[in-house]
Amino acid sequence: MPGTDGPAVIRSTLRQQIADALRDEVLAGRLEPGQEFTVKEIAEQYGVSATPVREALVNLTAQGLLDADQHRGFRVHEHTLDDYRGMLEARGLVADGIFRELMANGDARPDAGEALISVRRRGEEAARAACAGDLNVLIGYDLRFWRELSALFGNPYLSDFLHRLRVKSWVCAVTHLRRESDRNGGDLRGRLWSRHTELVDALAHRDPRGAHDIVREYNAHSLGLIERLAAE
Incomplete structure (x- = not known):
């Protein structure tokens, strides 16, 4: 049924938009290596729920752009x-x-x-x-x-x-x-x-x-x- 996949598609698109925006923040130098932040902070910044933000951050972590800390949230990876x-x-x-x-x-x-x-x-x-x-x-x-x-x-x-x-x-x-x-x-x-x-x-x-x-x-x-x- 066409309507059953709507929310999932919207969430996927939102997740990608957030991931792209954060990647651009890193490339622009507004998020610097070692800088820490939480899912809650990013969700509030973009005015969205925590779920797509968490998914976006996990995606960027898998790409090696962020590091995940179980207790402190996420931070921008520091490359050598x-x-x-x-x-x-x-x-x-x-x-x-x-x-x-x-x-x-x-x-x-x-x-x-x-x-x-x-x-x-x-x-x-x-x-x-x-x-x-x-x-x-x-x-x-x-x-x-x-x-x-x-x-x-x-x-x-x-x-x-x-x-x-x-x-x-x-x-x-x-x-x-x-x-x-x-x-x-x-x-x-x-x-x-x-x-x-x-x-x-x-x-x-x-x-x-x-x-x-x-x-x-x-x-x-x-x-x-x-x-x-x-x-x-």
């Missing part, structure tokens, strides 16, 4: 530089697999060319934000860029895994980047990776080796920047 290094290595391996598959099966998709054009537009916006040092805009477009690019692979599980991995790597990096941006009017212009469109062009020209080199340079650039900022 070793965590970040591991994330970069993992996402590089996943990206290589996606690139190889795209090169092998790209011609089987009649809309592959159009899809890459769409992804390239996201890359242009991400690159523009990176050059301007606009971290908020960059994170949004970068996540969309990689989500759409990985979706071309046709494996939703792999695409979702890479997306969650990239969210975690941004959460790990954003603490250092925002601290630098706030420190004495620190400017991030020209310091953020901005070769998104070159990556799309390499794939469009069926050059997985070139794509691999671009991503390897991306990871090296990101790690070097975060290590320098952490040392400061």
Whole structure:
């Protein structure tokens, strides 16, 4: 019966909305590593019941963004530089697999060319934000860029895994980047990776080796920047 699933669907949607909102709070630096909160506090903040909030927090805990404490509620997970290094290595391996598959099966998709054009537009916006040092805009477009690019692979599980991995790597990096941006009017212009469109062009020209080199340079650039900022 159509009406029987209504409340469950609404609750599921609300849970996802809360999870997305809290994830964005972490990415924006408004929820900082180690910061603690309870289900009751979040429920009151968003004006909702405790059940979808608890489900959202458990979901974010499973993704590694939060830590659960049986007696004190939840807190934002504190990532280390070793965590970040591991994330970069993992996402590089996943990206290589996606690139190889795209090169092998790209011609089987009649809309592959159009899809890459769409992804390239996201890359242009991400690159523009990176050059301007606009971290908020960059994170949004970068996540969309990689989500759409990985979706071309046709494996939703792999695409979702890479997306969650990239969210975690941004959460790990954003603490250092925002601290630098706030420190004495620190400017991030020209310091953020901005070769998104070159990556799309390499794939469009069926050059997985070139794509691999671009991503390897991306990871090296990101790690070097975060290590320098952490040392400061």
